Amino acid sequence: MTIQWFPGHMTRARRQIEAKLKLIDLVIELIDARLPLSSRNPMIDDILQGKPRMIILNKADLADPVVSQQWIAYFKEQGHVAFPVDATTGTGLKEIPIQAKLLLKEKIDRQISKGMNPRPIRALIVGIPNVGKSTLINRMAGRNIAATGDRPGVTKAQQWIKTGEIELLDTPGILWPKFEDQNVGYRLAVTGAIKEEILNVEDIAFFATKYFIQYYWDAMAERFELTERPEDTENPDDVVSVMEAIGRKRGCIVSGGRVDLEKASKIILRELRAGKLGRFSLEAPY
Ligand code: GDP
Secondary structure (H helix, E strand, C coil), X not given: CCCCCCHHHHHHHHHHHHHHHXXXXXXXXXXXXXXXXXXXXXXXXXXXXXCCEEEEEECCCCCCHHHHHHHHHHHHHCCCEEEECECCCCECCCHHHHHHHHHCHHHHHHHHXXXXXXXXXXXXXXXXXXXCHHHHHHHHHXXXXXXXXXXXXXXXXXXXXXXXXXXXXXXXXXXCCCCCCHHHHHHHHHHCCCCCCCCCHHHHHHHHHHHHHHHCHHHHHHHHCCCCCCCCCCCHHHHHHXXXXXXXXXXXXXXXXXXXXXXHHHHHHHHHHCXXXXXXXXXXXX
């Protein structure tokens, strides 16, 4: 799902989250482990107004594990609780209630010291579209609840979903990514979070190919049986020559023997997203 974000959408999305903050103890901020900064909302700290929060690097199964560990260290240095998760299989989900109780320890201890039974922790999941919010809600609930494709602006009665020690709001908070930086757009597009109608498919594949030549050449060379690594990735022709070599390997030839670059681009992106080139991260903190 892609939302075309306009200022009105952003304001509405923000107001919806602000209204929900009043109902909850804790925010679960979901980001994509492959691009933790690019998949974050630029105003997140401001929007959350100091609510206790944990940062979950979702889709960790697709990300480069070494880089993910660097990101975890990076967020911890900033004083955040952060850990990797794979919402589709449920790997890492056990950490959520453990960390939630640690984050809210003072509050829980206070309830206990007053002789009260600690009430369930109430949480809201927030994140940009396609980051895995609905998948996580369904996984935590153990059943299908969240309709993928919620849109900001559509209001309905809030429901609490019981998931062990945590009660989740059934509708996640939808945030928008950064738009100012073009590279952010390309990183999101490489993962499929931004649809190809918005950015040109050949440009997205160019961005991805350049990145793979720089950081994951062996995986790319192996997948597409490439032999020559271009020396200068800053030279666009060198990057395009790799895309063409991939196109030739896959029979993307048009009349006159030219490579159909659009077709080659689609193959590159499809296989990369399907994990055929292995796990990868598109940005690193250091
Ligand atoms: P939402 O828009 O934030 O609610 O995102 P969805 O829950 O609809 O997920 C978007 C896509 O990402 C779906 O195709 C999910 O199957 C996929 N997805 C979500 N979480 C994970 C994960 O941890 N690993 C992988 N590999 N895919 C995931």
